[in-house]
Amino acid sequence: MKQVSANIAHDLKTPLNRLQMILDTASEKNLSGQKIAAELAEAHAESLQINETFDALLRIAQIEAGARRARFTDVDLGEVLQTIAEIYADVAEDDGKSLSLAQPQETTDRIHGDRELLTQMFANLVENALRHCPSGTTIKLSAARQGERVVAGVADNGPGIPAEEREKVFQRLYRLDHSRSTSGSGLGLSLVRAIADLHGASITLGDGQPGLAVAVSFPLAMD
Template identity: 70%
Template sequence: TMVDVSHGRLDARIPLTGNGDDIDAVSTQVNAALDRLSGLVDGMREVSANIAHDLKTPLNRLQMILEQAADKTASGETVSAELADARSESRQINDTFDALLRIAQIEAGARKARFVDLDVGSVVDTIGEVYADVAEDDGKSLSTTLVPDTKWYVHGDRDLLMQMLANLVENALRHCPPGTAIELSVTKQGERVLVHVRDDGPGIPAGEREKVFQRLYRLDSSRTTPGSGLGLSLVKAVADLHGASITLEDNHPGLAVIVDFPAVREPAA
């Protein structure tokens, strides 16, 4: 089996005897590792294809802008507009690569050393305060619903959780029309803490909800709006790092995003 894998057959697996002995135990662990390896390789192939596809267009635009600037320079015309466009395109390309690097670092677990027990409700409250005016300026509303004098403790990195929630709110602001209401809230179910981001916008079709977490994936309806298609990929990476799951549900109308964290006990004073 390992020879097959070394020759590129990543679907090869060690057959189990069914006896439940040590050989079966080791085989199960090796097969699990091969499943993970196969998934990572498939992900790398998909990312490479997506990068080639999605970055080719802005790179071509940048080349065309520079060629126009070169032609104008040769004829003595001003090129300030072309330089501004080129700077904008190059910034978008750099932002895309920076986001890919951040996701890779998060998935590698590099930030776990900064984990502490913290109240995720305070993170939600801060995001609500920061983006309330942004939403209002954009013709939308953002409200935060928290139970007074209640704390919801999780084990995590505050900065990463802020980034995750900011991406979810910005995603709703970017893709929902004026008049949309967005709500942030936190609840607890047993030993789980649930962070909710709901809106009454157009939502996401059921068949697309898992795909939106893929790097550089964008809905057809979103391709005319700014963005790299990496915001929700970063959200998924941060959630995975925190042992949290993400569920996308129909909000009737709109979209409900639920991030489900394992709860921790309140830290001793």
């Protein structure tokens, strides 16, 4: 708990300082009779972002502590990806992009895990692609058995991530330069890594030539 508290205090220090500066500006303008609607709107948006960051940090801490293992059951990754495809296909289309699922010829072998967290993981990966890729991008989901593991993929033909940045993006609050103009807490991929680690899965970010190819490799569920 001490470590979690220290992490949260550190990661929220900058946005809280930013919120204080906005409110100080609003207070000064109010005293001089100036309008402060813009500052109040900015403060509201900043407070929402702080709450989102706080919730994500707590969720990551809970996952890293292994508290969710009690909810593990046998899960078909193909079904999880089907759910994600159904939820986000229209969202992608409305944004000028396309999302499709490469259905395996037969049901993929099951893994042992928390269905809710796995859904969150792939939702985060898809939302990341939707947020950072331009109109016209195609996003493809897949799942297939490879030896004694099941590998799920989320690939797009967007701008991708430079090789030297691919490990850094899993750090809490780390954001690429071209991502700073978009909304987000910088915790989406940190949550993805925490969920992967909880499930004993490995995650790699590769070059989609063009775009980003994310592969998450899970051990098969034991009979």
